[in-house]
Amino acid sequence: METRTDAYAEALFNVARAEGHLVEVEEELFRFGTALEANDELRTTLADPHIPAARRQQIVEDLLGGKAGGTTVALISMVVGTGRGHDLPKIISELGQRSAASTGTVVAEVRSAVALSDDQQARLATAISARTGQDVTVRNVVDPSVLGGIVTQIGDSIIDGSVRSRLTQLRDAF
Amino acid sequence: MLSTILAAESEGNGFWLPHDINEVIWGTIAFVIVVGVIVWKGGPAIKTAMAARPERISGELSAATDALSAAEAKRDDIKSALADSDSEAARIVAEAHETAERLTAEIIERAHVEAASVRSRALVDIESSRRQATTDLTHDISRLALGAAEQVVHNNLDDTTQQSLIEAYIAQVGSSN
Numbered sequence: 001m002e003t004r005t006d007a008y009a010e011a012l013f014n015v016a017r018a019e020g021h022l023v024e025v026e027e028e029l030f031r032f033g034t035a036l037e038a039n040d041e042l043r044t045t046l047a048d049p050h051i052p053a054a055r056r057q058q059i060v061e062d063l064l065g066g067k068a069g070g071t072t073v074a075l076i077s078m079v080v081g082t083g084r085g086h087d088l089p090k091i092i093s094e095l096g097q098r099s100a101a102s103t104g105t106v107v108a109e110v111r112s113a114v115a116l117s118d119d120q121q122a123r124l125a126t127a128i129s130a131r132t133g134q135d136v137t138v139r140n141v142v143d144p145s146v147l148g149g150i151v152t153q154i155g156d157s158i159i160d161g162s163v164r165s166r167l168t169q170l171r172d173a174f
Numbered sequence: 175m176l177s178t179i180l181a182a183e184s185e186g187n188g189f190w191l192p193h194d195i196n197e198v199i200w201g202t203i204a205f206v207i208v209v210g211v212i213v214w215k216g217g218p219a220i221k222t223a224m225a226a227r228p229e230r231i232s233g234e235l236s237a238a239t240d241a242l243s244a245a246e247a248k249r250d251d252i253k254s255a256l257a258d259s260d261s262e263a264a265r266i267v268a269e270a271h272e273t274a275e276r277l278t279a280e281i282i283e284r285a286h287v288e289a290a291s292v293r294s295r296a297l298v299d300i301e302s303s304r305r306q307a308t309t310d311l312t313h314d315i316s317r318l319a320l321g322a323a324e325q326v327v328h329n330n331l332d333d334t335t336q337q338s339l340i341e342a343y344i345a346q347v348g349s350s351n
Contacts, residue, residue, distance in 0.1 A: 112340060113336060114333065114336045114340075116340060120341075120344065123344050123348075124343075124344050124347065126348070127347040127348035130348065131347060131348075147327060147328060148331045148335065148339045149339040149340065149342075149343055159347060161342075161343040161346060163327055163331070167320055167323060167324055167327070170320060170323065171316055
């Protein structure tokens, strides 16, 4: 399964790069992945094998029409049409990693209860770059379950400064 | 001769002896002869019988003595047997008492051991239940406290606090190089 996810990510990466919209497609895919992660109903619908592929693709086009580029819509529609909707978040994440790697950077997935400003993302990217010694691209995901603070994931490393983790530590201390 | 005597008797002369002296003489002679024959023929047998009688009586006395001795011996045996049976009965009773006491002691000991085991298991169960209750209570308290803490934190996480937390995080990541 992991190999299939990698193959899809590689295919999407190559198409986006061939079309010359890698950065744009990556950004739009990331936003769509974030929305998909936050919406259980949408995620379930796009992964439902009982719904015809054409219907699922139509849903994607209705959602993204006019809000994302044609390449992005086509790529998402292709993945959903092949019945890999439930793998879409992993595929998008892997695509982000490949895109960052192609530019010599790493992707830092930053989860916070409220959206970070551009300035905060830039300063956080600088801080993480100084810490890891690598150029970092910050992807901010708004996740209310964090409650407060930030959780950053870079590859397999996690820097957890969330209120949620502190409450969990408090619970574990009992 | 007897008929002669009877005939003489039937005639009667008023005296106790016959009036004819010949009859007396011949009667006496016949009597003597009869007595002589009796003594001659029956005497030895009588003498033998008389001579054997003491031996027989002595034998009977001896047999009686032997029987008495045997009876006394039998009596002694019976007495001894009765005495033995009494002692055997006493021994059996004593052994039964001893067995009963031993069994009673064993039963009491087993009861004590079983009671101690039950008590021990009960104490373990009680301790386990107490620990489980304490653990459950602790978890419940921690869950409730955490829920309350989450609610309090959530209510106090206004935008200013969120920004403060984010800035503190960025500063922390930057300072830990």
